[in-house]
Amino acid sequence: MSLRLGVNVDHVATLRNARGEAYPDPLDAARIAIAAGADGITIHLREDRRHIRDADVAAVKAGISKPLNLEMAATAEMLAIALATRPNACCIVPEKRTEVTTEGGLDVAGQQASLAPMVASLRAAGIRVSLFVDPDPAQLRASAAIGADIVELHTGAYAHGKPDELARLQDAARLAVQLGLECHAGHGLTYANVGPIAAIAEVMELNIGHFLIAQAVFDGLPAVVAQMLALMQAARR
Ligand code: PXP
Secondary structure, three states: OOOEEEEEOHHHHHHHHHHOOOOOOHHHHHHHHHHOOOOEEEEEOOOOOOOOOHHHHHHHHHHOOOOEEEEEOOOHHHHHHHHHHOOOEEEEOOOOOOOOOOOOOOOOOOOHHHHHHHHHHHHHOOOEEEEEEOOOHHHHHHHHHOOOOEEEEEOHHHHOOOOOHHHHHHHHHHHHHHOOOEEEEEOOOOOOOHHHHHOOOOEEEEEEOHHHHHHHHHHOHHHHHHHHHHHHHHHHO
């Protein structure tokens, strides 16, 4: 299938940190997800280390057989960690300390001057650069202009039922490819809403975390990854 699933294991670390124990280990979750068919693993090293920690980044990079996508804010500290870790890809996201999750897309258009050197440094190190953006043509054009490889379209508003959002995502995916960008999507995706996003032919990868880890509490991670892949495949046909 030309649509890949990246499994975000951040919330395995959330659960671990809630008790200050060494389990459950996000590396174990990453390996189980890959064995169940995941095409890659995503982790977000937040500035406040609320879930994934520095040691997890190194352990997951060293311990998995599939590509690692490291989500991070556009800071000098994160750039240094990315250059030392050399994940397959970095997805640059906006980050606010008080937010529960990544609430909106990155304002690439408004921050071109500061983002461009970061994109260049990562690319020079052989790391693919993805920018997490709202499905807004101005953000896509700015992403292409500063040399990003990928845009990940924020599906949060769609997942929350905002009218017309699916059409915006479809249009944005088409524009991304016209601009020479690889198109990914993610945030808030579940069994119930993944179909229309998976059906967008231009989308090459979905990154899904919270729902998969939450549902795995009931069904187990292998079954949940397999079911999400089956739904993605069915939508693509
Ligand atoms: N993509 C990006 C860039 C994200 O920041 C997140 C959340 O960490 C996701 C995808 C996954 O979102 P969710 O956990 O809602 O599936």
